[in-house]
Amino acid sequence: MAIRAALSTAVADVLERMFFLEALGEADEPPANSGMVAVQLTFDGDPPGCFRMRLARAAAGSIAADFLGEDAESLTGEQSADVTLELANMICGAVLSRIESSATFRLGTPQIVADDANTERPAEEARYTVETGTGTLTVAIQMEKRHAR
Amino acid sequence: VAYRVLITDDSAAMRSFVRRVIEVSGFDLAACFEASDGAEALELLRREWVDAILTDINMPGVDGEELLRRLAADELLRGIPAIVISTDATENRIARLLALGARGYVTKPFRPETLRAELERTLGVPCD
Numbered sequence: 001m002a003i004r005a006a007l008s009t010a011v012a013d014v015l016e017r018m019f020f021l022e023a024l025g026e027a028d029e030p031p032a033n034s035g036m037v038a039v040q041l042t043f044d045g046d047p048p049g050c051f052r053m054r055l056a057r058a059a060a061g062s063i064a065a066d067f068l069g070e071d072a073e074s075l076t077g078e079q080s081a082d083v084t085l086e087l088a089n090m091i092c093g094a095v096l097s098r099i100e101s102s103a104t105f106r107l108g109t110p111q112i113v114a115d116d117a118n119t120e121r122p123a124e125e126a127r128y129t130v131e132t133g134t135g136t137l138t139v140a141i142q143m144e145k146r147h148a149r
Numbered sequence: 150v151a152y153r154v155l156i157t158d159d160s161a162a163m164r165s166f167v168r169r170v171i172e173v174s175g176f177d178l179a180a181c182f183e184a185s186d187g188a189e190a191l192e193l194l195r196r197e198w199v200d201a202i203l204t205d206i207n208m209p210g211v212d213g214e215e216l217l218r219r220l221a222a223d224e225l226l227r228g229i230p231a232i233v234i235s236t237d238a239t240e241n242r243i244a245r246l247l248a249l250g251a252r253g254y255v256t257k258p259f260r261p262e263t264l265r266a267e268l269e270r271t272l273g274v275p276c277d
Contacts, residue, residue: 017258018166068162069169082162089160090257093236097256104241107207 003099003126007139010094011130015137018090019066027131029138030056036138037081038115039088043096045105049143051092053084054115056135060084063132085110091139099143151179152272153198157190157216158183158205158234167203167234167264174265177274187211191219194226201272202231203255206246217249230271234259 008026015021030036036054043049055063064083065072088110096105127140154171158164164183171178182197184190188211190202202220206213213233220226232253233246243254253271255264268274 014258017260064162068165079162082160086160086162090236093238094258097236097238100239102240104239105237107236109207109209 003095003141003143004128006095006098007126007128007141008130010091010098011128011137011139014087014090014094015132019063019087021063021066021132024131024133027129027136029054029127029129030136032115036115037084038113039085039110040113041088041092041110042108043092043105044108045096045100045103047144049141051088051095052140052142053088053091054136054138055084055087056132056137059132059135059137062134063087081112085112092141095139095141150274151177152200152268153180153182154178154268155182155184155190155193155197155199155202156204157185157187157202157208157213159185159208160205161185163205170261170264171268174261176265176268187213187216187219190216191226194229199229201268202229203234203268204231206233206235206237206242214246214249217246217251221250232267232271234264 012023015023035057037057037060039053041051060080061072061075064075064080067083068079092107125140125142129136129138156164156167168181182193184193186208204213204216217231220231230252232255233251234255234257236257238256253267255267
């Protein structure tokens with residue numbers, strides 16, 4: 001499966017099955033300094049690579065509340081961050097399983113990082129942004145060139 | 150019959166979600182325990198009997214693979230069925246974990262009914 005198609009189907013699948021949310025279609029990616037939470041996760045395998053996610057803060061709170069079955073107002077920052085990290089973990093795993101179902105990958109630990117909106121992006125990075133209803137979700141994956149055997 | 154289940158995952162959010170999914174799915178749950186890694190799970194299993202273990206793979210400390218190895222090596226615990234819940238749906242990983250002793254495998258993302266069905270299949274619960 002093409003990487004960008006894997007990104008879009010993985011996002012739709014994870015939002016629907018685990019967060020009971022319907023992705024509302026592709027959207028324009030917000031610029032830097034627009035209230036986004038950024039997550040990065042590296043993975044080992046053949047090939048290794050890096051997965052990044054940017055999620056609007058409003059969407060992060062709303063998604064965390066749905067996932068935990070609680071009111072958004074009662075959530076702690078830690079709970080919201082924990083769910084955001086889990087969301088990144090699930091989307092990355094779902095993308096890799098779609099791209100290379102017979103390969104073996106080992107996911108690293110997802111971490112909240114500085115928003116990468118202003119950094120130069122690698123040419124080989126695939127990127128996809130979707131509207132969730134409470135803000136945008138952007139996912140990006142960069143895979144290194146496959147090792148020669 | 151109601152069942153006692155242990156959820157092992159380093160994410161508190163994921164443990165809470167899995168517990169809620171089991172509760173709302175209609176699965177007959179008598180008690181639900183939580184552990185944040187394999188070591189905590191093994192410690193809890195020395196005090197509490199459970200009918201099934203749901204475990205993540207990637208956890209700091211004693212991860213899911215090591216937990217399966219230690220369960221298999223323990224005469225008292227090897228009979229407790231373990232189901233892996235993971236984002237990793239690659240064929241090699243699933244085969245590896247089943248070979249290590251996992252009795253079931255649920256890939257994230259999953260629907261609530263999928264988790265209930267896998268629990269009931271593993272526990273041999275008769276269909277309605």
